[in-house]
Amino acid sequence: LALWHRPNGQFATLRSGSEQTGFVARSPAPLPAWREGRSEWIGNLQAETNASDLAAAAQAGLSSVLLVPLLIQGAAIGVMKLFSREPRQQDLAIQQLLEGLCAQIAQFLDRAQVEAQLRKSQKMEAIGQLASGVAHDFNNQLTVIAGNANLLLMDEQLNLETVTGLKEISAAAKRASSLTQQLLAFSRRQLMHASAVQINKVITETARMLERVVGETIKLETSLAPGLPILRADESMLGQVLLGLALHARDSMPQGGQVFITTEMIRIDPDHARRIPEATPGSFVRLTVRD
Numbered sequence: 001l002a003l004w005h006r007p008n009g010q011f012a013t014l015r016s017g018s019e020q021t022g023f024v025a026r027s028p029a030p031l032p033a034w035r036e037g038r039s040e041w042i043g044n045l046q047a048e049t050n051a052s053d054l055a056a057a058a059q060a061g062l063s064s065v066l067l068v069p070l071l072i073q074g075a076a077i078g079v080m081k082l083f084s085r086e087p088r089q090q091d092l093a094i095q096q097l098l099e100g101l102c103a104q105i106a107q108f109l110d111r112a113q114v115e116a117q118l119r120k121s122q123k124m125e126a127i128g129q130l131a132s133g134v135a136h137d138f139n140n141q142l143t144v145i146a147g148n149a150n151l152l153l154m155d156e157q158l159n160l161e162t163v164t165g166l167k168e169i170s171a172a173a174k175r176a177s178s179l180t181q182q183l184l185a186f187s188r189r190q191l192m193h194a195s196a197v198q199i200n201k202v203i204t205e206t207a208r209m210l211e212r213v214v215g216e217t218i219k220l221e222t223s224l225a226p227g228l229p230i231l232r233a234d235e236s237m238l239g240q241v242l243l244g245l246a247l248h249a250r251d252s253m254p255q256g257g258q259v260f261i262t263t264e265m266i267r268i269d270p271d272h273a274r275r276i277p278e279a280t281p282g283s284f285v286r287l288t289v290r291d
Contacts, residue, residue, distance in 0.1 A: 037076045039099060040067045041090040063087045068098045070106040077109065135180040142180070146173035178236060197233045199285060200224040203261055206239045210246045210259075217256030218249070225264045228285055242289065249291035262288045 042065050045058040057065065062083045069076040080102050082094070149170040153163065203222060211220050242261070249259045266286045273279040 037069050037071050037074060039069065039095055041065075041095065042067070043087055043089060057083055061085060066095060066098060068095070068102045070102050070109070072106050072110045072113075077106070080105075139177060139180045142173045142177050146170055146177075149173065178239075193234055193236075194232050195235065197231045197235050197238065198228075199231050199233075199238070199263060199287065200226075200228060202235055202238055203242065203263065203287075206242050207261065210243065213243065214246050214250045214259065218253065219256075219258045220246070221258060221260050223260070223262040225262075228263060228265065231285060245289045249289075253291060257291055259289070259291045264288075 042054070043063075045054055045062055045065060054065065062085055064084045064087055066082040068080045068082075070078040070080065080098060082098060146169075149166045152158070153166050153170070158166075203224060207220060207222055214220060246259055249257070264286050265283060267283050268276075268279055268281050270281045273281045
């Protein structure tokens with residue numbers, strides 16, 4: 001709110017109230033400028049009680065206001081307010097002038113958002129390329145380690161202790177190889193390899209890693225329905241999705257909290273499927289991650 005006069009206590013209250021006014025997206029908004037995205041001319045602020053900043057404007061001695069929304073893709077992201085000390089009737093010339101100004105401001109803000117998204121996309125692409133290069137180099141080293149371990153295991157004269165150690169090396173190399181597959185999946189350079197998957201087994205194995213990743217302040221709990229059917233999915237990508245969701249949950253709860261992973265069988269009937277885009281009737285396994 002720009003104040004084109006000498007500040008005083010009354011207008012300071014108005015400014016504070018205006019700066020703190022807002023609403024949550026998709027929730028009921030008090031004014032049509034927010035709710036419907038259209039301009040509104042209020043000729044008598046004394047009768048307006050729907051917004052705290054307008055009530056403060058009336059107390060400061062202002063009489064009328066023109067509200068013009070800033071629209072991006074049809075949704076109001078802000079409202080420009082032009083107050084007057086004198087009662088004024090609707091002036092279409094002033095309204096059209098401010099609507100044009102607000103349209104230019106919204107266009108600038110929309111462009112800034114698109115540019116920020118583009119920069120983020122380019123940054124993620126660069127990270128993906130780096131991850132892909134690291135994964136390939138690391139995988140080459142793992143191939144050498146696993147290959148030599150398997151060659152040594154072919155020696156029948158090895159004692160039990162040596163054989164046990166070599167098998168642990170081979171198993172560790174296999175687990176590390178799955179990490180490189182996750183890096184390649186992150187970089188989007190690995191095609192999906194669908195196979196028969198026991199989803200509860202994947203979750204149980206991934207949960208061990210997630211407990212270390214989310215830290216001690218986050219409690220990870222699982223509730224897995226027994227007897228689920230075998231699914232056809234990419235196991236490494238499924239683990240990557242769970243890891244990504246767990247990391248987001250950790251970052252959103254800096255003071256600690258809980259993450260719940262559940263599985264269950266559900267059935268979608270034809271009536272319910274018609275209300276969900278791309279849904280088909282039938283039985284499905286539902287995986288839920290919540291915090």
